[in-house]
Amino acid sequence: MRETESVQEARRAMDICNACRYCEGFCAVFPAMELRREFAAADLSYLANLCHNCRGCYYACQYAPPHEFGINLPATFARVRAETYEEYAWPKPLAGLFRRNGTIVSLAAALGMALALILTAAIQDPAVLYSPQHGPGAFYRIIPWWLMVTLAGGSFLFAVLALAMGFRNFWRDTGGRPDELTRGRPLALALHDILTLRNLGGGGGGCNDTGEHFSTLRRRFHHAMFYGFLLCFAATVTATFYDHFLGRVAPYPFLSLPVLLGTVGGIGMVAGCGGLIWLKVVQDQAPVARRLLGADYALLVLLLLTAATGLLLLALRGTGAMGVLLALHLGIVLSLFLVVPYSKMVHGVYRSAALLRHALERNPKPADHPTDRSAGSTA
Amino acid sequence: MVDLSRLYDVLVVGGGNAALCAAVTARQAGCSVLVLEHAPKPLRGGNSRHTRNMRTMHKAPTSVLTEAYLEDEYWDDLLRVTGGQTDERLARLTIRATADALPFMEACGVRFQPSLTGTLNLSRTNAFFLGGGKALVNAYYATAERLGIDILYDTEVTDLVLDDGFVREAVVTSKGFPERVRAKVVVASSGGFQANLEWLKQGWGPAAENFLIRGTPYAKGRVLRNLLDQGVASVGDPTQCHAVAIDGRAPKFDGGIVTRLDCVPFSIVVNRNGERFYDEGEDVWPKRYAIWGRLVAQQPDQVGYAIIDSRAERLFMPSVFPAIKSDTIEGLAEKLGLPPAKVAATVRAFNAACRPGPFDSSRLDGLRTEGITPPKTNWARDISVPPYIGYPLRPGITFTYLGVKVDENARVLMEDGRPTANLFASGEIMAGSILGKGYLAGFGMAIGTVFGRIAGREAAKHARN
Numbered sequence: 018m019r020e021t022e023s024v025q026e027a028r029r030a031m032d033i034c035n036a037c038r039y040c041e042g043f044c045a046v047f048p049a050m051e052l053r054r055e056f057a058a059a060d061l062s063y064l065a066n067l068c069h070n071c072r073g074c075y076y077a078c079q080y081a082p083p084h085e086f087g088i089n090l091p092a093t094f095a096r097v098r099a100e101t102y103e104e105y106a107w108p109k110p111l112a113g114l115f116r117r118n119g120t121i122v123s124l125a126a127a128l129g130m131a132l133a134l135i136l137t138a139a140i141q142d143p144a145v146l147y148s149p150q151h152g153p154g155a156f157y158r159i160i161p162w163w164l165m166v167t168l169a170g171g172s173f174l175f176a177v178l179a180l181a182m183g184f185r186n187f188w189r190d191t192g193g194r195p196d197e198l199t200r201g202r203p204l205a206l207a208l209h210d211i212l213t214l215r216n217l218g219g220g221g222g223g224c225n226d227t228g229e230h231f232s233t234l235r236r237r238f239h240h241a242m243f244y245g246f247l248l249c250f251a252a253t254v255t256a257t258f259y260d261h262f263l264g265r266v267a268p269y270p271f272l273s274l275p276v277l278l279g280t281v282g283g284i285g286m287v288a289g290c291g292g293l294i295w296l297k298v299v300q301d302q303a304p305v306a307r308r309l310l311g312a313d314y315a316l317l318v319l320l321l322l323t324a325a326t327g328l329l330l331l332a333l334r335g336t337g338a339m340g341v342l343l344a345l346h347l348g349i350v351l352s353l354f355l356v357v358p359y360s361k362m363v364h365g366v367y368r369s370a371a372l373l374r375h376a377l378e379r380n381p382k383p384a385d386h387p388t389d390r391s392a393g394s395t396a
Numbered sequence: 397m398v399d400l401s402r403l404y405d406v407l408v409v410g411g412g413n414a415a416l417c418a419a420v421t422a423r424q425a426g427c428s429v430l431v432l433e434h435a436p437k438p439l440r441g442g443n444s445r446h447t448r449n450m451r452t453m454h455k456a457p458t459s460v461l462t463e464a465y466l467e468d469e470y471w472d473d474l475l476r477v478t479g480g481q482t483d484e485r486l487a488r489l490t491i492r493a494t495a496d497a498l499p500f501m502e503a504c505g506v507r508f509q510p511s512l513t514g515t516l517n518l519s520r521t522n523a524f525f526l527g528g529g530k531a532l533v534n535a536y537y538a539t540a541e542r543l544g545i546d547i548l549y550d551t552e553v554t555d556l557v558l559d560d561g562f563v564r565e566a567v568v569t570s571k572g573f574p575e576r577v578r579a580k581v582v583v584a585s586s587g588g589f590q591a592n593l594e595w596l597k598q599g600w601g602p603a604a605e606n607f608l609i610r611g612t613p614y615a616k617g618r619v620l621r622n623l624l625d626q627g628v629a630s631v632g633d634p635t636q637c638h639a640v641a642i643d644g645r646a647p648k649f650d651g652g653i654v655t656r657l658d659c660v661p662f663s664i665v666v667n668r669n670g671e672r673f674y675d676e677g678e679d680v681w682p683k684r685y686a687i688w689g690r691l692v693a694q695q696p697d698q699v700g701y702a703i704i705d706s707r708a709e710r711l712f713m714p715s716v717f718p719a720i721k722s723d724t725i726e727g728l729a730e731k732l733g734l735p736p737a738k739v740a741a742t743v744r745a746f747n748a749a750c751r752p753g754p755f756d757s758s759r760l761d762g763l764r765t766e767g768i769t770p771p772k773t774n775w776a777r778d779i780s781v782p783p784y785i786g787y788p789l790r791p792g793i794t795f796t797y798l799g800v801k802v803d804e805n806a807r808v809l810m811e812d813g814r815p816t817a818n819l820f821a822s823g824e825i826m827a828g829s830i831l832g833k834g835y836l837a838g839f840g841m842a843i844g845t846v847f848g849r850i851a852g853r854e855a856a857k858h859a860r861n
């Protein structure tokens with residue numbers, strides 16, 4: 018990680034927190050911090066990505082503005098995180114996409130939709146596009162199967178590759194070794210933290226989602242969105258399986274597995290994304306890194322649109338609107354896949370990696386870190 | 397909107413832990429309650445927002461406290477630190493009441509840390525607030541708002557008009573405007589006077605000018621002074637304050653916990669003239685940090701400099717301010733603004749007095765100097781492995797001891813021993829009744845919580861009669 022102003026600000030804050038430690042019960046950041054006395058840029062990258070932005074430590078901090086120390090960890094870490102996304106992006110020349118990321122993600126989405134519409138209109142007979150299509154293969158009469166698979170599969174595989182490279186860059190930079198990735202217990206702990214969002218709990222009493230008061234809304238919305246996303250993904254996979262191996266061609270009836278998974282997942286995503294957007298609008302802006310909000314909104318809206326168009330497609334697939342909707346939906350899915358490695362979505366990769374690093378630190382192989390607490394005093 | 401023309405049942409002066417415990421308790425008993433806090437909202441909560449734990453009696457392990465900590469042990473601990481300057485009846489009452497305080501606090505939304513990761517060894521005696529004192533204060537304010545308590549920030553009480561032991565009204569300055577407030581009962585919970593340098597000078601002379609105040613700048617003792625001037629009985633030594641040695645680069649006010657510096661036992665400490673002045677290794681730091689404030693306050697310019705070598709750097713909690721380093725003692729002295737030759741001579745003399753032997757930072761290792769005054773009686777290892785590291789030290793004032801005298805119902809007493817008619821007090825402002833000298837970690841919040849609740853209960857009883 019390179020030295021930047023945000024990194025220096027994070028270091029100043031961590032030096033103060035490390036002398037204070039009042040927040041150590043809130044999340045993983047503080048125990049991880051306590052294992053260190055000096056904070057290299059890479060340490061701060063790790064800590065910033067470990068921060069879940071629950072904002073608990075902002076409201077609890079006796080050094081928050083207007084105190085002259087002006088500690089605001091959620092905002093400070095958010096800025097560092099944004100820089101780490103750029104730092105670890107692959108391939109390197111695309112790192113610049115993280116600057117003005119909100120605009121770029123929105124543009125990509127708009128382009129994706131437009132392209133899909135124009136392409137379908139160009140390839141297909143307009144009559145097909147606007148008239149109701151029924152029976153097996155109805156979708157492919159709008160967009161040919163080969164095109165769907167090439168575009169979707171290609172962009173998906175690229176996204177996976179780019180994210181994996183990002184993970185590798187983060188892992189190396191923060192001092193990780195490949196062999197650590199095979200230790201079972203830390204992996205299980207990290208997976209547990211990732212899937213439950215344990216650190217988005219403010220140490221048990223909830224987060225400061227909107228302000229001084231505690232709630233678990235953000236965590237629940239995130240769960241709805243995340244698990245909704247997984248269900249939608251599962252729907253796609255089962256559909257591919259049906260199509261490929263069972264020879265059953267889409268569209269599927271409502272009570273089929275792909276449609277059920279997709280419906281439940283889509284509703285989860287819409288509720289989750291909608292809720293998260295709402296929280297961002299109503300939240301106290303003091304602990305927020307304002308200039309990064311654009312990127313957050315852009316991705317949330319894109320995810321929301323993905324799910325919403327999918328649901329709409331399901332509802333209206335028997336009508337003449339199906340053709341346009343399908344093109345739109347696929348355009349959005351395509352742009353989502355394309356922007357994933359260059360959007361806020363990467364936080365999932367780095368946060369997971371940071372949680373794994375933390376699990377490894379908490380379960381060191383023998384002969385590690387002594388504590389420096391023994392001579393401490395207290396008032 | 398807060399209507400200051402109405403007659404409140406209970407007026408609570410102050411906005412820290414003691415004030416809020418009283419306000420919530422009185423409100424729960426059905427009273428209308430007004431809280432007046434001098435600080436603006438973002439800085440509310442007095443010294444309480446800098447705290448981290450409360451010393452709590454308990455008969456069996458709880459979710460936040462290990463083993464047991466019984467009344468007699470608690471009392472013995474208190475007796476030791478106060479050297480007997482305490483009131484056994486009030487002290488034992490406080491100690492016993494801490495046992496029921498936790499459920500009240502939790503009901504008010506205060507959360508505790510399950511157990512401490514470090515080795516402070518306090519998780520048996522002290523319950524740690526999750527997120528520290530500001531989180532605690534936030535929880536009480538949220539509860540107060542929910543219960544319908546009126547709160548005015550940026551509002552200073554300047555006069556509680558006493559008439560034959562009866563508070564007629566409170567004269568206040570609210571957001572810059574003069575107001576008068578009437579209430580059937582008043583609870584004074586406005587803290588100590590440690591932020592009032594002029595007052596501190598009365599006990600310490602001009603030296604007080606150089607003191608740093610660890611907590612809120614709003615604890616100026618205005619109400620305390622006002623009450624004492626009107627014949628309220630005082631308790632505690634008017635000249636004394638709890639002073640610890642903190643990093644000399646700390647801000648004048650509100651530096652809080654992070655300005656502490658735990659390196660003294662592993663260092664030598666010199667004054668402005670480059671001379672040592674006290675045994676740095678007399679005892680473990682938790683037992684000595686409070687006398688070092690006084691020691692440094694007695695040195696010229698009220699400043700000291702702790703000097704260690706690189707081997708000692710990892711032996712204490714990191715300080716928030718960067719270590720000042722140099723490869724030579726002379727170079728370090730120069731950076732610290734000390735006479736280089738003199739400091740070098742002091743270090744040489746100290747090194748020559750060190751004896752070989754096992755050094756152990758985790759206990760009193762008995763490694764002592766021979767042949768110098770003052771001696772260093774533990775951890776006396778020579779200062780010889782560069783880089784050399786220095787930290788400036790100044791006295792940091794935690795709180796003052798002088799307070800108003802109360803009885804076991806938190807009722808304020810007049811100089812002639814008669815009780816006041818409708819005035820109660822809780823927290824730092826009456827703590828001198830129990831803590832006449834010294835300090836026991838976590839006892840400030842114990843007094844504030846216990847007497848806050850008593851004051852709230854009694855105030856409510858009185859207001860409804």
Ligand SMILES: Cc1cc2nc3c(=O)[nH]c(=O)nc-3n(C[C@H](O)[C@H](O)[C@H](O)COP(=O)(O)OP(=O)(O)OC[C@H]3O[C@@H](n4cnc5c(N)ncnc54)[C@H](O)[C@@H]3O)c2cc1C
Nearest residue numbers: 410411412414434442443444448553587823824838840841
């Ligand atoms: C850095 C530090 C750490 C500490 N840590 C601990 C700890 O871990 N555990 C512990 O038990 N104790 C600790 N203490 C001591 C503890 O802070 C006090 O004992 C306790 O907070 C006193 O509570 P209080 O409500 O009486 O006073 P405060 O919390 O100081 O509240 C006084 C309030 O009165 C207000 N006020 C003052 N004058 C007026 C006026 N004229 N009109 C209106 N309002 C007024 C102030 O603004 C303030 O809100 C610590 C102290 C410091 C400085």
Ligand code: SF4
Nearest residue numbers: 034037038039040078
């Ligand atoms: S955020 Fe504030 S209260 Fe929390 S550990 Fe850091 S300095 Fe202390």
Ligand code: SF4
Nearest residue numbers: 044068069071072074
């Ligand atoms: S914002 Fe929440 S997750 Fe981030 S450091 Fe603070 S307490 Fe931890």
